[in-house]
Amino acid sequence: MAATSATSLEEAAEGGVAQGGRGPSGLTLRAFLRNRRTMSGVGIVVALCLFCFAGPLFYHANLVSVNLNLINEPPGPGHPLGTDEFGFDILARLMQGGQSSLELGFAVGILGTVLGLLYGAISGVIGGFGDAILMRIVDSLLAVPTLLLLIIVSSMFSLNLFVIIVILSVLSWPAVARLVRGQVLTLRTREFAQAATAMGASKRWILIKHMVPNTFGICVVTSAFGVADSIYALSVLSFLGIGPPPPFADWGTLLTNGVNNLFNGYWWQVYPPMITLILVVLAFRQIGDAMNDIASGGQTGRIYARRRRLGFLSVGTRFETQG
Amino acid sequence: MTWYIIRRLGQALAVVVGVMLMTFILLHIEPGNTAKAVLGLKATPARIAIFDHTYGLDKPIYQQFIIYIDQVLHGNLGISYQLQQPVTTLISQRLPRDAVLLGLSTLLALIIGIPTGIYQAVNHNQFADDALAGTWFTLYSAPDFLEAFLLIALLCVQFHVFYATFNGGITTVGGLLADWRALILPVAVLSINSVAGFSQYVRTQAIQSLASDYVRTARAKGLSRRLVLYRHVLRNSLLPVITILGLSFPSIVAGALIAESIFNFPGMGLLFWQSALEHDYPVMLGATLVIGVATVIGSLLADIAYGMLDPRIRYGSN
Numbered sequence: 001m002a003a004t005s006a007t008s009l010e011e012a013a014e015g016g017v018a019q020g021g022r023g024p025s026g027l028t029l030r031a032f033l034r035n036r037r038t039m040s041g042v043g044i045v046v047a048l049c050l051f052c053f054a055g056p057l058f059y060h061a062n063l064v065s066v067n068l069n070l071i072n073e074p075p076g077p078g079h080p081l082g083t084d085e086f087g088f089d090i091l092a093r094l095m096q097g098g099q100s101s102l103e104l105g106f107a108v109g110i111l112g113t114v115l116g117l118l119y120g121a122i123s124g125v126i127g128g129f130g131d132a133i134l135m136r137i138v139d140s141l142l143a144v145p146t147l148l149l150l151i152i153v154s155s156m157f158s159l160n161l162f163v164i165i166v167i168l169s170v171l172s173w174p175a176v177a178r179l180v181r182g183q184v185l186t187l188r189t190r191e192f193a194q195a196a197t198a199m200g201a202s203k204r205w206i207l208i209k210h211m212v213p214n215t216f217g218i219c220v221v222t223s224a225f226g227v228a229d230s231i232y233a234l235s236v237l238s239f240l241g242i243g244p245p246p247p248f249a250d251w252g253t254l255l256t257n258g259v260n261n262l263f264n265g266y267w268w269q270v271y272p273p274m275i276t277l278i279l280v281v282l283a284f285r286q287i288g289d290a291m292n293d294i295a296s297g298g299q300t301g302r303i304y305a306r307r308r309r310l311g312f313l314s315v316g317t318r319f320e321t322q323g
Numbered sequence: 324m325t326w327y328i329i330r331r332l333g334q335a336l337a338v339v340v341g342v343m344l345m346t347f348i349l350l351h352i353e354p355g356n357t358a359k360a361v362l363g364l365k366a367t368p369a370r371i372a373i374f375d376h377t378y379g380l381d382k383p384i385y386q387q388f389i390i391y392i393d394q395v396l397h398g399n400l401g402i403s404y405q406l407q408q409p410v411t412t413l414i415s416q417r418l419p420r421d422a423v424l425l426g427l428s429t430l431l432a433l434i435i436g437i438p439t440g441i442y443q444a445v446n447h448n449q450f451a452d453d454a455l456a457g458t459w460f461t462l463y464s465a466p467d468f469l470e471a472f473l474l475i476a477l478l479c480v481q482f483h484v485f486y487a488t489f490n491g492g493i494t495t496v497g498g499l500l501a502d503w504r505a506l507i508l509p510v511a512v513l514s515i516n517s518v519a520g521f522s523q524y525v526r527t528q529a530i531q532s533l534a535s536d537y538v539r540t541a542r543a544k545g546l547s548r549r550l551v552l553y554r555h556v557l558r559n560s561l562l563p564v565i566t567i568l569g570l571s572f573p574s575i576v577a578g579a580l581i582a583e584s585i586f587n588f589p590g591m592g593l594l595f596w597q598s599a600l601e602h603d604y605p606v607m608l609g610a611t612l613v614i615g616v617a618t619v620i621g622s623l624l625a626d627i628a629y630g631m632l633d634p635r636i637r638y639g640s641n
Binding site: 136140153155232239 | 352602
């Protein structure tokens with residue numbers, strides 16, 4: 001099938017487009033470090049991590065006992081960002097909530113990518129009928145909105161941070177698997193893979209030694225998006241009230257509390273978590289987006305739309321190879 | 324082309340079976356016992372046995388799956404534990420309303436997104452482009468529920484322009500449209516997230532079109548800037564949007580769930596959410612199945628439409 005539109009990463013990864021020699025090798029550490037957009041994203045992430053994990057070492061506040069004398073105080077001396085409906089200091093809550101948001105994000109980003117990488121690489125290497133079956137499983141998982149599955153599963157189990165990490169990872173790997181498998185299909189036809197086959201390398205050797213390292217670029221992109229998506233998903237779960245029970249808080253919990261008090265005019269409860277949540281999601285998407293641009297050959301054009309193909313790619317296999 | 328459609332159909336069918344298997348598995352790992360859930364906790368073992376026998380729950384699991392497929396194909400998705408109505412009835416009442424909500428919001432997103440994308444491409448890497456991209460990117464990264472509540476605070480509470488909830492009695496499509504002051508906000512919230520996708524996709528396509536030889540030829544032979552944009556750039560950029568339309572369905576549905584539960588819109592999302600709160604598994608899984616199948620059909624249609632509209636695919640693959 002001829003590729004008809006942009007040689008974007010996804011389409012190339014779908015297997016139909018020759019990579020024209022640039023391949024994933026364009027994705028080097030140097031390219032990452034010299035890109036303005038990745039570095040601005042990394043800067044925001046580092047700043048937020050410092051804020052959440054190092055901040056509590058310097059800024060102490062009571063987050064244990066409810067103090068009814070202090071509820072819903074506007075920003076002022078002693079409470080730079082005011083207090084919430086329980087009398088907790090919002091700045092300190094923001095650090096605490098950010099810890100769980102970021103921990104979850106990194107864990108799901110990495111775990112989901114590793115699962116998807118293994119699945120996709122195996123599927124691409126074995127090829128043929130087994131590949132077709134494995135890919136239809138991925139398609140089936142992608143056909144159902146993640147949020148629905150998340151709600152069904154979370155109504156069956158009692159949640160804590162660990163369980164949510166597991167569920168989100170299990171739900172986020174199919175998109176990764178699809179991309180990695182597409183990449184492996186293109187790599188398989190490249191000279192070095194054929195040379196390895198000719199020299200009698202086993203499929204497992206080729207998989208571990210040649211395929212997995214070469215899909216590293218894609219994995220960086222998908223894990224960056226994975227982090228953003230899972231932080232976002234956790235905030236939606238918290239909003240719907242099916243996240244982990246109360247002592248647990250993430251930025252979504254804070255934002256939901258703030259939104260519920262929005263009509264009382266307590267604006268200081270809404271804007272801080274809103275800004276941090278949008279910043280962190282934005283920063284990770286920026287990193288993933290810029291990395292994807294580098295990987296697809298310095299193409300201009302941002303990924304928003306292309307990442308939709310990536311994230312919610314269901315059964316569109318227009319660019320599939322015949323092999 | 325024919326061979327391509329047949330192959331695509333086969334894949335879609337396999338995926339539908341996969342989705343069925345998934346809902347079937349979820350139905351069977353639900354905590355507790357189906358018979359007890361329906362008959363009540365005080366049901367005697369004998370009655371549970373009769374129930375299991377009647378509904379085939381005592382058969383081996385693979386036979387149960389075949390029975391499940393058979394039931395689904397006959398339009399039987401089970402009976403709601405809470406509402407005591409067939410799931411099919413509940414869903415088919417709500418589908419037309421969702422068609423209104425999703426259709427209107429997608430339309431709105433396209434109306435805003437396509438011209439924005441073209442405008443950004445024409446001015447690409449200039450300030451206007453960066454500013455618009457930044458705006459869409461930020462809106463796309465903000466949670467749906469936040470956007471919904473900010474809009475409510477501004478347009479319903481501050482300025483009494485629109486209504487924040489639906490009148491519970493409205494059930495018909497005409498009634499929904501007549502209640503436009505309540506319909507506008509959920510439609511707006513849903514489209515805000517899609518606009519980012521559509522506009523940036525059109526932008527990428529249009530940048531490539533603008534740099535292509537046929538655009539240069541058209542300009543060289545004296546076609547006006549406007550005509551080139553309409554006739555060459557826009558047309559060639561629109562084609563891939565069809566694929567995006569097919570693929571973005573699951574994300575729109577997920578957004579609809581949140582928007583519907585906030586605005587009390589009587590659609591599938593609200594139904595799903597209410598059954599989730601009441602642990603009404605047949606409804607949840609029935610809705611999941613319908614949405615999954617709709618996604619598969621949507622992307623199948625998008626692929627076929629794409630193949631038919633693009634002459635390179637239409638003639639190329641024969």
